[in-house]
Amino acid sequence: MSKKAFRPDVDAPEWKGGHSPYDIIKEGSIAIAVVLILTLILAVVFGSPDDPAITLKSWSTTAPVDFATTALSELNGTSGTATYGAPYNSQNSSASQQLGPLKLEYWIGVHIPINTAKVFVINPLKALPGQPALDKDLAVFQNASASAKTAWLNNYTKAAANMKFLNNQVVVNASDAGPVPLMINDLTQMARSGALDEALLTGDSFYTTDYTDSLLFISDGSYLGQVAQADHLTGSQWGMMNETGSWPGQAWLWLYTFWYQVSPMNSSSNGDVEVLAIMLLLTVGLTLMPFIPGLRSIPRKSKVYRIIWREHYQNQTKD
Amino acid sequence: MSTSEIDRQWTTRLRKRTFGKLPPEKMLPDTQPSYVSSWIYVFGVATISSLVVVIATGCVLAIFGPAWWHTSNVGHFVNSMHLWSVEIFFFSMVIHLWGKYFMAAWRGGRALTWITGMVLFLCSIVTALTGYVSQSNFDSQWISTQAKDAINGSGGGAFFNLLNGGQMLMWHIVLMPLILVLLVGVHVVLVRIKGVVPPIEENAGAVQ
Amino acid sequence: MSSFLIGALINLNHPDHYFQWHIFDISAANAIVIILMLATFIGALLLPFPGRRRRKENQ
Numbered sequence: 001m002s003k004k005a006f007r008p009d010v011d012a013p014e015w016k017g018g019h020s021p022y023d024i025i026k027e028g029s030i031a032i033a034v035v036l037i038l039t040l041i042l043a044v045v046f047g048s049p050d051d052p053a054i055t056l057k058s059w060s061t062t063a064p065v066d067f068a069t070t071a072l073s074e075l076n077g078t079s080g081t082a083t084y085g086a087p088y089n090s091q092n093s094s095a096s097q098q099l100g101p102l103k104l105e106y107w108i109g110v111h112i113p114i115n116t117a118k119v120f121v122i123n124p125l126k127a128l129p130g131q132p133a134l135d136k137d138l139a140v141f142q143n144a145s146a147s148a149k150t151a152w153l154n155n156y157t158k159a160a161a162n163m164k165f166l167n168n169q170v171v172v173n174a175s176d177a178g179p180v181p182l183m184i185n186d187l188t189q190m191a192r193s194g195a196l197d198e199a200l201l202t203g204d205s206f207y208t209t210d211y212t213d214s215l216l217f218i219s220d221g222s223y224l225g226q227v228a229q230a231d232h233l234t235g236s237q238w239g240m241m242n243e244t245g246s247w248p249g250q251a252w253l254w255l256y257t258f259w260y261q262v263s264p265m266n267s268s269s270n271g272d273v274e275v276l277a278i279m280l281l282l283t284v285g286l287t288l289m290p291f292i293p294g295l296r297s298i299p300r301k302s303k304v305y306r307i308i309w310r311e312h313y314q315n316q317t318k319d
Numbered sequence: 320m321s322t323s324e325i326d327r328q329w330t331t332r333l334r335k336r337t338f339g340k341l342p343p344e345k346m347l348p349d350t351q352p353s354y355v356s357s358w359i360y361v362f363g364v365a366t367i368s369s370l371v372v373v374i375a376t377g378c379v380l381a382i383f384g385p386a387w388w389h390t391s392n393v394g395h396f397v398n399s400m401h402l403w404s405v406e407i408f409f410f411s412m413v414i415h416l417w418g419k420y421f422m423a424a425w426r427g428g429r430a431l432t433w434i435t436g437m438v439l440f441l442c443s444i445v446t447a448l449t450g451y452v453s454q455s456n457f458d459s460q461w462i463s464t465q466a467k468d469a470i471n472g473s474g475g476g477a478f479f480n481l482l483n484g485g486q487m488l489m490w491h492i493v494l495m496p497l498i499l500v501l502l503v504g505v506h507v508v509l510v511r512i513k514g515v516v517p518p519i520e521e522n523a524g525a526v527q
Numbered sequence: 528m529s530s531f532l533i534g535a536l537i538n539l540n541h542p543d544h545y546f547q548w549h550i551f552d553i554s555a556a557n558a559i560v561i562i563l564m565l566a567t568f569i570g571a572l573l574l575p576f577p578g579r580r581r582r583k584e585n586q
Binding site: 043044045046047048049230231232237238241243245246247248249251254261262304307308 | 550
Binding site: 358399418 | 560563564568576
């Protein structure tokens with residue numbers, strides 16, 4: 001009778017040896033009780049974090065210049081969201097992240113279309129009631145030629161490098177900026193009143209569960225990142241595995257966040273998709289470990305199993 | 320009706336297949352091979368037990384709705400339990416993974432058990448991510464706006480929008496738990512069918 | 528009771544301590560969790576498992 005050669009990293013003969021009593025239900029019940037008690041203790045001793053969400057109101061109140069500068073970037077189309085590419089908009093394919101020749105983001109296309117000037121600035125301003133001057137300026141802006149708009153925005157943007165917030169007003173010494181100064185100032189006032197939070201959320205319907213617009217707007221500014229930086233949460237701070245305050249975070253993401261610290265991912269504009277690809281590859285590797293010669297022998301060669309089954313091997317030598 | 324006709328019925332065939340492969344004494348065994356004698360074996364059970372506590376505390380949070388824990392002290396405490404049971408869950412699961420790796424637990428036709436375990440680990444990470452972005456606090460804002468770039472980069476952002484709070488909450492409390500519980504079931508049944516992996520055979524020659 | 532529930536016995540709501548070395552950067556809390564994991568793993572391998580004697584021999 002010929003048998004295939006025994007492969008110690010693949011095969012395991014059926015156990016013909018002894019058995020000991022084992023109460024699976026008792027074991028499970030004890031385990032649940034132990035975990036429950038441990039959870040209760042940890043919850044009582046350490047609690048859990050809950051830093052309140054940032055609103056457009058709190059952001060524009062704390063950092064009005066950052067808000068107004070961001071609002072301008074939404075209007076002139078230079079913000080992170082405005083230049084993001086797919087899935088939000090697709091000015092050009094180079095805006096999207098790509099993995100070598102694979103432009104997955106770009107190919108799948110725009111599924112959550114966002115025109116930042118319209119959605120973040122013009123539509124909310126239109127919703128403000130009782131503002132004849134603003135209504136007039138909005139009409140002027142919308143009816144203006146593309147070249148006039150560009151000229152106003154460029155003039156304002158140049159001067160906005162020295163933007164100040166004085167006496168509750170956005171102050172930019174821009175000449176020939178058309179309706180832009182009033183629009184930016186009014187949007188800032190609107191944000192500081194809390195009305196912009198409402199407008200971005202309930203612009204389309206009464207019931208809302210989608211925070212895409214507000215979150216993209218907030219994340220285009222510097223304020224959110226500054227708060228995160230102070231909490232040690234940014235990518236270059238291994239932030240993915242950190243938590244606000246001093247609570248432990250997602251420690252299981254240590255390898256994922258590690259790749260963001262090394263070249264070329266730490267400076268690549270495609271870093272996110274590159275790290276994702278590396279982790280997917282490693283995960284597939286670990287998943288298919290049983291089939292990879294060499295790698296599947298590491299456990300046997302490491303001899304750690306001899307510690308786990310030391311009683312068994314002792315009994316074997318006794319027999 | 321002839322016996323062969325009954326034998327050909329889908330129901331009969333499913334029953335025979337199921338109970339042939341997994342008789343009750345295998346599903347709920349009262350003995351264990353004697354080599355199963357190490358603390359490392361408790362981490363699989365610990366992982367499932369943590370999942371039970373995670374789901375139970377999640378159910379309490381679900382009863383009162385997603386905003387409850389921000390305003391109620393009891394809600395905040397239940398949230399603390401949810402967080403810490405998740406920490407214990409991942410803690411146990413990673414140790415379980417290390418242990419099974421060093422036992423080369425895929426041997427003897429157990430590769431599918433290993434694979435379902437790895438898929439469970441991945442699904443747990445996705446579940447945790449959807450949970451973190453469903454907290455509706457600063458954490459959620461930061462994590463969702465950061466993590467969206469990786470999802471978008473893969474093309475998945477068009478369908479899986481981390482900034483869509485409603486979508487994420489649905490994934491977190493319906494789809495992912497359903498997948499996890501089903502997969503845990505498959506994982507455990509596979510372990511019961513095949514039994515716990517025997518020690519690595521050192522005298523391979525003797526077995527041939 | 529309510530303040531007890533929300534306050535927790537040890538307040539972790541303050542900036543954590545971070546260990547930085549080369550490109551590595553880890554919070555004290557995560558470091559403790561990872562060290563505990565390694566310690567638990569090594570403990571699980573080395574500590575004797577109680578009370579499982581061979582009773583029933585299947586020949």
